[in-house]
Structures are given as structure tokens and as C-alpha cells.
Amino acid sequence: MTLLDIFPSLRSGGMLPRLDPAVWPRETHYDPDGRITVGGVALADIADQYGTPTYVLDEGEVRERCRAYRRAFPDAEIIYAGKALLTRTVAEWIGDEGLSLDVCSAGELTTALSSWTDPRRIILHGNGKPFAELETAVNCGVGRIVIDSLTEIPLLAALATRPQQVLLRISPDIDVHGHPAVRTGVTDQKFGFPIGSDLVAEAVERIVRQFNLDLIGLHCHIGSQIYDPFHYGEAVRRMIGEMARIQAAFGITLGDLDLGGGHAVAYRSGDAEMNLAELADIIDDGLDAACARHGFPRPKIALEPGRAIVARAGVTLYHVLSIKHIEGRTFVTVDGGMSDNPRVALYGAHYEAVVANRHPTGPQMTATIAGRYCEAGDILATDIRLPADLRPGEVLAVPCTGAYHHSLASSYNGVGRPPIVAVNDGQSRELVRRETIADLLARDVG
Ligand SMILES: Cc1ncc(COP(=O)(O)O)c(C=O)c1O
Missing domain, CATH: 2.40.37.10 (Lyase, Ornithine Decarboxylase; Chain A, domain 1)
Incomplete structure (x- = not known):
């Protein structure tokens, strides 16, 4: 007692x-x-x-979260989603800790560039990227741009004066049953191209026709506050399947798979949060199984946590x-x-x-x-x-x-x-x- x-x-x-x-x-x-x-x-x-x-x-907490990701995923690229919180100093901490950065506007890009010297570690997102923002991104040499509509393809091709690496955003039709505002993995929402659709094939075809656009991989972001790592295993299986279909149809082997962010944090005692070790295992197992099934080489994995770094x-x-x-x-x-x-x-x-x-x-x-x-x-x-x-x-x-x-x-x-x-x-x-x-x-x- x-x-x-x-x-x-x-x-x-x-x-x-x-x-x-x-x-x-x-x-x-x-x-x-x-x-x-x-x-x-x-x-x-x-x-x-x-x-x-x-x-x-708390600076120490932000840095420790970056390190926890790098420890759990030593072979993956960890890309901090700046939309969660971006100031010049936060960008500096993230850069010091070896993370890359995802931005979704010229404002975020400019904030990042005022403390980053290497724009190649920056990736640009957005389902609606204004022409002027695409131009800013291309001119300052951002590493990768995630294509989210057919319209962006000729615009980017017209702007790029050197080969521009791009990824294609896919909605893998995974429903994580969250608030409707954050269910971004289902096909009936505004982001990306529905998996397995003719639209994906059309987008790939249009990109590969542009000599200055270099399609290096696929991207998906399945939602927010996801605590069950199983959803990411499923995303891996579906996305590798899509990469194998693209390989069969176009003869190109994409080497990058960006699985987005969305890892849950506890806002109150007792709330479920994502366990990084379990997530790492499930992604690994998903890759092993899907790559073996499709005879597809293991791609480089990227993750884009925002909330889980700074919340x-x-x-x-x-x-x-x-x-x-x-x-x-x-x-x-x-x-x-x-x-x-x-x-x-x-x-x-x-x-x-x-x-x-x-x-x-x-x-x-x-x-x-x-x-x-x-x-x-x-x-x-x-x-x-x-x-x-x-x-x-x-x-x-x-x-x-x-x-x-x-x-x-x-x-x-x-x-x-x-x-x-x-x-x-x-x-x-x-x-x-x-x-x-x-x-x-x-x-x-x-
Ligand atoms: C494309 C993309 N990547 C990453 C994130 C970061 O999500 P989270 O902060 O939940 O990890 C978001 C959030 O909306 C997103 O849209």
C-alpha cells in the first residue's frame, strides 16, 4: 500500500x-x-x-524530435513540413539537424532561403501554385517540385532553364477516418491524381515529353494525426504498385517515394501518438513485400513530418x-x-x-x-x-x-x-x- x-x-x-x-x-x-x-x-x-x-x-525539444526521426529512419530523407511552423530560426534548427524542408508558398520559400544556403534541400508543394511562385521556385533552384495538376506541367517546362526534378502527387485511396478536412489520402478530394487512373498516365506522359523535367518519383500524403502505422504500410504497397505500372507502361524506373507526413502527436495525456520504431518496421516490411511482388527495386524513402517535429x-x-x-x-x-x-x-x-x-x-x-x-x-x-x-x-x-x-x-x-x-x-x-x-x-x- x-x-x-x-x-x-x-x-x-x-x-x-x-x-x-x-x-x-x-x-x-x-x-x-x-x-x-x-x-x-x-x-x-x-x-x-x-x-x-x-x-x-523549446529549441531542445525541436532538435531532439529531428534527431529521433533520423535515428528511427537512418536511410530515409526527413523533410520537415514548414506549414506546421516556419520562422527563420526554426528553418535554421531544422537545417542544422540535417533535415530537408517542404514549403508550399513563395512566403515559406523566402523565409527558408533567408536562412538556408542550399535550395536543393527544399521541396515545393501545393495543389494551386501561382505562376509567379513557380517562377520564384525554379529561379532560386529548389530541389524538387511536386506536380499536382496537368496545368503545372507546361508552365514548369516553360520556366525551367536547367533540368528540374519533379515528383507526381498521387492519392492512394486510403481512408484514415479523420476529420474530413484532413483526409487527404482518399481520391475524392482536391490533392493529387487518383491512383491507377488515366490521369496519372496522362500526367506521366506529359512530363516525360518535356526534356527539362526529370520525373524522379511519386508522392502521397494520406492525412493528419495518424497513429496507426498500418496505413503507411498500405500506402507503400499501393504506391510501389503504381511505380511498377508506370515502369511497365513507360519503361521508366522511378527511384523516389515520398510518403508525406501526418504522424500523430498526443495533445492530451492518454491520446494515441505515432510510434516511430513501429512505423519504421512497417514501412520496411511493406517495401520488402511490395518490391518483391512487383520485381521493383527498393526506392529511396522520404517522410514529411511537420506536427510531430514541433507540436x-x-x-x-x-x-x-x-x-x-x-x-x-x-x-x-x-x-x-x-x-x-x-x-x-x-x-x-x-x-x-x-x-x-x-x-x-x-x-x-x-x-x-x-x-x-x-x-x-x-x-x-x-x-x-x-x-x-x-x-x-x-x-x-x-x-x-x-x-x-x-x-x-x-x-x-x-x-x-x-x-x-x-x-x-x-x-x-x-x-x-x-x-x-x-x-x-x-x-x-x-
Ligand atoms: C504534403 C504534406 N506533407 C506533409 C504535411 C505535414 O503533415 P503533419 O504536420 O501532420 O505531419 C502536410 C500537412 O498538411 C502535407 O500536406
Whole structure:
């Protein structure tokens, strides 16, 4: 029998709440005053210094996730999906760790190029690439461009002044049963060419006719928040089948297979996440079986994780603005909401939240955390256990907010976007400053 069995009140009383390493950066601790620290910096001090809301990003966690991918997939190319979060410094960290980078606009490309010297490690995506962006990409020498429509083929051929490597995006008809907005592997959606279709054959034929386009492989991206590695095994089998069909029809042997991203992370304790070792085994087994079956040589594999690299490195800080008890429900309103975290409204995502500025020891209450924006749906989290004596001015921290938060943020209601503050080894520094009212007005030309 343990002390907790004898004194169950210790669980919610005098003990520090558990900060699950599946959800928080691994360098998350409590300081002697009971305040939460990330990367050696107290979150309450960051809230004081930089204001709130603020995105905190743990550099060590981002780097460690890059290394975990490289350890699990030593023979594969790991391409970070910049759409999850891209700043010049994040691009630098990713580059230092030996990853390549996937961008999907001239904006992301320019951000990357301002800290990267080698555009050959950049790959351009997008189901709708404006002509000017294709031109920018070709002119600056991006390594690979993923073709997503027949229209792009003659445009690219007209632009390329040297051989341009391209991949063809295929939808492999794999349904991962996620939110409709992220089921990108099925054929009935806007991305890519349906597997086995005449459209694929037509696209290949048109590409190989262009002397300056070099078709090196196929690409697929089957969805988001996928925790069952089996789906990737299936993707490998189907994609190798498609590569073998292309070989039979056109006599070309494609050497690259890019399996996209979509690996799940835990947003709350107990959420399923992708196990990289299992994923590596399943991809390997799928390759062995499919290549043997079709008599096709093993291609070079690429993976494009975004969320799984940066999500857990991010923590968002808010100040509590007010606490209201309405019809038996407690609303804790904070100074951010749907514009810094649109994932709740977009995807029905669920988050945890804790008090960061002190070690709460007394009784708890169950609360709904409401955002400040003028939408009834602006709710950040529900059924959150918080100290019953919570007061306006205290700091709440929401973990696992490094991916698709800053990159999806808006300035709704005329509120500027939060800064990104990096932490590492006890130091903090601003990577992106807060968007001010002057910034917003600067765009309004009257
Ligand atoms: C083509 C492509 N690759 C990679 C990703 C990254 O996905 P995730 O961040 O879920 O790993 C996305 C996300 O939408 C994508 O569209």
C-alpha cells in the first residue's frame, strides 16, 4: 500500500500536478517556488517579460524530435513540413539537424532561403501554385517540385532553364477516418491524381515529353494525426504498385517515394501518438513485400513530418482575464483564443491547461476556458481542472501548441498575433515579435 492509497487527498492536494512528458517538452519542470519551467525558464517570467498570449518554443525539444526521426529512419530523407511552423530560426534548427524542408508558398520559400544556403534541400508543394511562385521556385533552384495538376506541367517546362526534378502527387485511396478536412489520402478530394487512373498516365506522359523535367518519383500524403502505422504500410504497397505500372507502361524506373507526413502527436495525456520504431518496421516490411511482388527495386524513402517535429515543443501562455459562474458552469476567460489557436474551432481539437505561476495546493474546480474573441464558439478547452481560488492575472499554460498555431493564427477582432519566444538552457529570446496595432494599421492604406 502506498501513501497515496492511505491519503488519496494527496493526489489533488499537496502534490504537484503531473506534467505528462507525452504532452509537454521533455525539459519541463517545477522550480522551487512551484512555477512551471520549460527549457530552464519559468513560464511566469516569460509572461511578465513578453506579455500574453505568447507562444513558447523549446529549441531542445525541436532538435531532439529531428534527431529521433533520423535515428528511427537512418536511410530515409526527413523533410520537415514548414506549414506546421516556419520562422527563420526554426528553418535554421531544422537545417542544422540535417533535415530537408517542404514549403508550399513563395512566403515559406523566402523565409527558408533567408536562412538556408542550399535550395536543393527544399521541396515545393501545393495543389494551386501561382505562376509567379513557380517562377520564384525554379529561379532560386529548389530541389524538387511536386506536380499536382496537368496545368503545372507546361508552365514548369516553360520556366525551367536547367533540368528540374519533379515528383507526381498521387492519392492512394486510403481512408484514415479523420476529420474530413484532413483526409487527404482518399481520391475524392482536391490533392493529387487518383491512383491507377488515366490521369496519372496522362500526367506521366506529359512530363516525360518535356526534356527539362526529370520525373524522379511519386508522392502521397494520406492525412493528419495518424497513429496507426498500418496505413503507411498500405500506402507503400499501393504506391510501389503504381511505380511498377508506370515502369511497365513507360519503361521508366522511378527511384523516389515520398510518403508525406501526418504522424500523430498526443495533445492530451492518454491520446494515441505515432510510434516511430513501429512505423519504421512497417514501412520496411511493406517495401520488402511490395518490391518483391512487383520485381521493383527498393526506392529511396522520404517522410514529411511537420506536427510531430514541433507540436510538443510549443506551450501557449495566457493571462486569466475573468472568472464567471453561469448556470453551474465556470468560465475562465483568457486574453487569447481562436485567433492564436484556431484548431479547436476548425477541427474540434482538445487541449489541457494548467496554472503556470504557482503550485496550487487547495481544492479544485472544473472550468471551461473561453477565449476573448466575439464568437460564442471561441472556447479553448472544456472540463479543465483548475484551482478553485484561481484569480484574474494568473498565468495559464496550454501545452502541445507548437504546430499549426502560429502558422494558422489570424488578427481577428483587430488583435495582433502573439510573439514566438524560444527557450533553451535557461535563456529566452524572441523569434517573432508581437504583431502590434501599428502593424495592422500599416496594411490599411485608407
Ligand atoms: C504534403 C504534406 N506533407 C506533409 C504535411 C505535414 O503533415 P503533419 O504536420 O501532420 O505531419 C502536410 C500537412 O498538411 C502535407 O500536406
